[in-house]
Amino acid sequence: MGTFLVTGAAGFIGSCLAHKLIKEKNEVVTIDNLSTGFKDAIPDGVIFYEGNCHDNSIIEKMEPYKFDAIFHVAGQSSGEISFEDPVYDLQSNTQSTLQLLKLALKIKCKKFIYASTMSVYGVQPDRPISEIDEVRPVSMYAVGKLASEHYLRIFQQYGLQTTSLRLFNVYGEGQNLLNLKQGMVSIYLAQALKNKHILVKGSPERYRDLIHIDDAVNAFIYAYNRDGNDDKIYNVSTREKTTVVCLIEKIINILNENISVEYSGSTPGDQFGIYGDFSKMKSELGWSPEVNLNEGLNRMINWAKGKKF
Amino acid sequence: MGTFLVTGAAGFIGSCLAHKLIKEKNEVVTIDNLSTGFKDAIPDGVIFYEGNCHDNSIIEKMEPYKFDAIFHVAGQSSGEISFEDPVYDLQSNTQSTLQLLKLALKIKCKKFIYASTMSVYGVQPDRPISEIDEVRPVSMYAVGKLASEHYLRIFQQYGLQTTSLRLFNVYGEGQNLLNLKQGMVSIYLAQALKNKHILVKGSPERYRDLIHIDDAVNAFIYAYNRDGNDDKIYNVSTREKTTVVCLIEKIINILNENISVEYSGSTPGDQFGIYGDFSKMKSELGWSPEVNLNEGLNRMINWAKGKKF
Numbered sequence: 001m002g003t004f005l006v007t008g009a010a011g012f013i014g015s016c017l018a019h020k021l022i023k024e025k026n027e028v029v030t031i032d033n034l035s036t037g038f039k040d041a042i043p044d045g046v047i048f049y050e051g052n053c054h055d056n057s058i059i060e061k062m063e064p065y066k067f068d069a070i071f072h073v074a075g076q077s078s079g080e081i082s083f084e085d086p087v088y089d090l091q092s093n094t095q096s097t098l099q100l101l102k103l104a105l106k107i108k109c110k111k112f113i114y115a116s117t118m119s120v121y122g123v124q125p126d127r128p129i130s131e132i133d134e135v136r137p138v139s140m141y142a143v144g145k146l147a148s149e150h151y152l153r154i155f156q157q158y159g160l161q162t163t164s165l166r167l168f169n170v171y172g173e174g175q176n177l178l179n180l181k182q183g184m185v186s187i188y189l190a191q192a193l194k195n196k197h198i199l200v201k202g203s204p205e206r207y208r209d210l211i212h213i214d215d216a217v218n219a220f221i222y223a224y225n226r227d228g229n230d231d232k233i234y235n236v237s238t239r240e241k242t243t244v245v246c247l248i249e250k251i252i253n254i255l256n257e258n259i260s261v262e263y264s265g266s267t268p269g270d271q272f273g274i275y276g277d278f279s280k281m282k283s284e285l286g287w288s289p290e291v292n293l294n295e296g297l298n299r300m301i302n303w304a305k306g307k308k309f
Numbered sequence: 310m311g312t313f314l315v316t317g318a319a320g321f322i323g324s325c326l327a328h329k330l331i332k333e334k335n336e337v338v339t340i341d342n343l344s345t346g347f348k349d350a351i352p353d354g355v356i357f358y359e360g361n362c363h364d365n366s367i368i369e370k371m372e373p374y375k376f377d378a379i380f381h382v383a384g385q386s387s388g389e390i391s392f393e394d395p396v397y398d399l400q401s402n403t404q405s406t407l408q409l410l411k412l413a414l415k416i417k418c419k420k421f422i423y424a425s426t427m428s429v430y431g432v433q434p435d436r437p438i439s440e441i442d443e444v445r446p447v448s449m450y451a452v453g454k455l456a457s458e459h460y461l462r463i464f465q466q467y468g469l470q471t472t473s474l475r476l477f478n479v480y481g482e483g484q485n486l487l488n489l490k491q492g493m494v495s496i497y498l499a500q501a502l503k504n505k506h507i508l509v510k511g512s513p514e515r516y517r518d519l520i521h522i523d524d525a526v527n528a529f530i531y532a533y534n535r536d537g538n539d540d541k542i543y544n545v546s547t548r549e550k551t552t553v554v555c556l557i558e559k560i561i562n563i564l565n566e567n568i569s570v571e572y573s574g575s576t577p578g579d580q581f582g583i584y585g586d587f588s589k590m591k592s593e594l595g596w597s598p599e600v601n602l603n604e605g606l607n608r609m610i611n612w613a614k615g616k617k618f
Contacts, residue, residue: 054396086407086460087363094403094456098395098449134443140407143459147403150452151395 003027005067005109007053007100008074009046010037012175012183013115013167016217017071019043029065031058032074036179053096059103069111069224072100075145078182079119080267082141093144094151101155109160112152113223116164118209118237118274120146128277131166131233149233156231163223165216168237168276172213172296173303184208184244185297189251189304192259202266204245209237209275212291212299222287237276238289250294254301312336314376314418316362316409317383318355319346321484321492322424322476325526326380328352338374340367341383345488362405368412378420378533381409384454387491388428389576391450402453403460410464418469421461422532425473427518427546427583429455437586440475440542458542465540472532474525477546477585481522481605482612493517493553494606498560498613501568511575513554518546518584521600521608531596546585547598559603563610 004021008014009030015037021028022045029047042048051058053074075093076082082089097114104112121129122136137143152162171185180187191198219236226232252259281287291299313330317323318339324346330337331354338356351357360367362383384402385391391398406423413421430438431445446452461471480494489496500507528545535541561568590596600608 086411087404090399090404090407090456095396095399098399102395137459138463140460140463143456143463146459147399147452147456150446150455151449154447154449154452 001025002068003029003066005029005031005062005065005070007031007070007072007096008037009042009048010034010039011041011074011077013170013213013216014073015041015043016174016213017073017220018046020217020221022046029062029067031062036077036176036182041174052092054091054099056099059099062103063107065107067107067109069113070100070104070109071113071220072097073115075115076141078179079139079141080181082139082144086140089140090144093141094147097148097151101151101160104160105155105158111161111224112155112163113220114148114152114162114164116149116166116233117142117145118166118168118235118276120149120166121274123272124274126273128239128275129235130277131235131280153231159229161229162231163226164233165219165223165236166233166276167216168209168211168235168274170211170213170216172300174213175300177304177307185210185247185300188248189301192251192255192257193304196257196259198248198259198261200244200248200261200263202244203272204263205243207241207243207273207275208247209240210242210247210293210296211236211238211289212296214291215289219281219287222281222285226285232284234281234285235276235278236281237278239275239277240293241273241275242293250297251301254297310334311377312338312375314338314340314371314374314379316340316381316405317346318351318357319343319348320350320383320386322479322522322525323382324350324352325483325522326382326529327355329526329530331355338371338376340371345386345485345491350483361401363400363408365408368408371412372416374416376416376418378422379409379413379418380422380529380533381406382424384424385450387488388448388450389490391448391453395449398449399453402450403456406457406460410460410469413469414464414467420470420533421464421472422529423457423461423471423473425458425475425542426451426454427475427477427544427585429458429475430583432581433583435582437548437584438544439586440544440589462540468538470538471540472535473542474528474532474545475542475585476525477518477520477544477583479520479522479525481609483522484609486613486616494519494556494609497557498610501560501564501566502613505566505568507557507568507570509553509557509570509572511553512581513572514552516550516552516582516584517556518549519551519556519602519605520545520547520598521605523600524598528590528596531590531594535594541593543590543594544585544587545590546587548584548586549602550582550584551602559606560610563606
């Protein structure tokens with residue numbers, strides 16, 4: 001049992017991580033500004049502070065807690081929106097990280113786990129990308145996340161164990177079906193359920209490495225349980241390529257309904273395709289993904305069918 | 310003749326750049342928060358707005374101008390201070406860049422020249438570093454500057470010509486002799502003049518690539534005059550290594566006074582040594598440094614001797 005700060009517990013990943021920690025009898029505190037998350041998504045028992053992680057006034061309220069770890073999951077998570085309001089993106093994804101790293105040192109919290117992103121890799125060749133590959137962010141979102149990774153590496157020198165998890169495309173039960181700017185699976189699924197029509201912005205041949213939320217949450221727990229006092233970066237991925245056209249086919253098959261598909265335009269800063277090698281996390285921490293795509297999609301779609309639009 | 314925004318014209322480099330542009334009959338506007346700069350350093354004729362480049366309220370005041378280029382020179386420039394207040398460093402060096410890039414697009418300014426830094430390279434082997442070498446920032450300051458470079462590259466796609474100048478250690482007449490946290494030459498020279506004693510934080514064998522202010526200012530002009538609509542990164546350096554011990558010897562020789570030297574401690578995030586290959590800027594733009602170190606130091610020391618402490 002421990003005490004944890006999970007930022008963004010009103011959002012998809014933060015909510016699921018907080019839920020798992022609460023279930024295991026830990027004390028969990030969260031900060032969330034509810035800009036895209038939902039208060040209802042914050043699991044029962046979580047101590048909730050409403051506000052921005054980049055604001056001093058909220059960070060100061062965390063000082064009395066003795067956190068065993070800070071999981072920094074909150075942040076503007078849409079590459080698309082990062083172009084519409086890059087300053088907010090920087091505050092929400094990078095300034096917030098600085099504030100929380102400073103907090104960690106101040107309250108002598110020993111572990112800091114950061115939700116980074118595969119977006120930091122940018123445009124890459126068609127092979128599994130590993131953590132030693134060059135980074136070349138092509139969205140504001142990715143620039144801010146990469147800067148945060150650098151901050152973690154620098155703060156590690158002050159006695160903090162730091163871990164950046166480069167999350168690939170996380171999907172699953174609990175994903176926001178109302179936000180049409182974030183989350184490839186949820187965007188297509190929501191359109192299919194609501195409109196019986198899927199509008200794809202960009203090429204059908206684009207591909208992603210889709211990782212189920214349960215595997216992503218496990219990755220945070222594995223990262224927390226790791227030994228050492230160093231800075232680490234891990235891909236959280238499946239090493240499986242899924243093209244847009246294949247994903248949509250699977251969704252339509254599982255739904256077993258008549259759904260039309262339209263391809264049009266593109267999304268700024270979108271990556272053509274990327275999939276990730278997770279052998280580093282497997283060999284060093286023993287983590288590997290356990291939910292395959294068919295199982296994961298079935299679980300998500302069953303969950304989504306019960307939702308109202 | 311043109312109209313230019315030079316941010317930070319109360320600071321060392323911004324002031325010298327603005328001076329040169331004014332001398333050539335251009336209209337020059339500046340934004341400066343006077344946090345480390347001096348109002349007196351702003352050249353006569355420059356239109357001055359006091360405030361932070363990361364604040365919307367100041368940026369909005371620039372909208373009526375038709376700038377031929379934005380030279381973004383303002384920013385917190387001390388690696389050491391970036392550790393004391395990393396959030397301000399991020400705002401001042403990175404959020405400001407986003408605000409000014411957005412401004413450039415809005416007012417259809419075509420050219421954006423950014424004062425980046427050799428600090429983005431971090432710890433490097435003992436050979437001339439070129440723009441294709443890997444970056445690995447080790448200070449908060451460098452993280453923020455590197456993020457800005459990425460933002461330039463992304464904004465370039467929207468029709469802006471963008472140039473990041475990775476300035477090595479700029480020194481010379483006009484450098485702030487009162488700020489003991491920024492500028493290796495000015496820190497040692499100021500101590501020598503004021504105390505007849507130089508305290509060096511770090512190893513005497515550290516080395517730097519010292520570039521005279523006139524050469525640095527010229528680099529901005531060459532960058533402005535370049536053709537093309539692309540994003541470029543250039544080292545602004547001399548390819549000459551100068552160790553701390555050698556620099557101090559030169560200063561003492563030129564001063565021709567009895568000055569004691571003490572070595573003690575270190576500066577967080579300081580680089581052991583770095584010097585830069587400038588062949589890219591030379592071959593593509595024709596720029597190369599013209600002021601050698603002995604000449605530059607003589608000029609600076611003559612200037613500094615007339616100052617009061």
